[in-house]
Amino acid sequence: MLKVEALKVRYGDVLAVDGLTFQAKGEVYCLLGPNGAGKTSTVKAIMDAVPYEGYIEVYGVNAKEPVVKNLIGYVPEQVAFFEYMKPKELIEFMAALRGLNDLSTAQKLVEAFNLSNVDQPLYTLSMGTRQKVAIVLALMHSPKLLILDEAFNGLDVFSAKLLKEIVTNQVRGGGTVLFSTHVMEIAEKMCTRIGIINRGKLVSETTPSTLREHGESLEDFFLTTTGLDESLREVLKGLE
């Protein structure tokens, strides 16, 4: 379970996250918002990678506790690695950092994602392959909370499908997934709940089934709740 309460993230004068509160429990929770809405800042706060105000808890543990890192698997939006390391070395390095002796899950994931170039330095790998390495690193310790920040970027059809299945299994096994994405189709298909975030605030929560009941697409719901539908109409008028 993930609990985020009254979260604020500031960068100097910029209030990137402004009192955000939400919970995700044994489900796929999607944070959806326009560019700059505060999604990545929220995720970084959960990872204790930026200073923040408020309270974050992961499966009963304060997210400020170092031990929480073993409960979380995180695929960042931008994969930044030690470029001269090879995936195999990076996997061993991360396992050592986490105190993980059993590399069998990592090995299975390497095979599943068909990561044949584990002995090549990271800077020589394609974007999609780097993404797969990030996914293996995020999953190798079987985390309870999986955080995917635009994790489908650059993945081929096979790997994207595999990741979708992994997400489903994560929840089936009692885990939780926090998703941040711009891709409506993924949010609509994969998420149990969707939180719309705008200017650092949660402006609405919905579920794909509620949207279906109302015959509304997530795209329309998103544009209306963020007020972007009006901006879009004005922009289109200007183009006429």
Ligand SMILES: Nc1ncnc2c1ncn2[C@@H]1O[C@H](COP(=O)(O)OP(=O)(O)OP(=O)(O)O)[C@@H](O)[C@H]1O
């Ligand atoms: N390191 C930083 N220094 C200063 N401002 C920052 C920094 N990182 C993010 N911001 C600002 O904080 C706000 C939220 O950014 P954030 O990256 O969290 O949004 P996002 O919803 O993830 O956006 P996107 O969908 O474009 O990835 C934006 O105004 C952004 O410019």
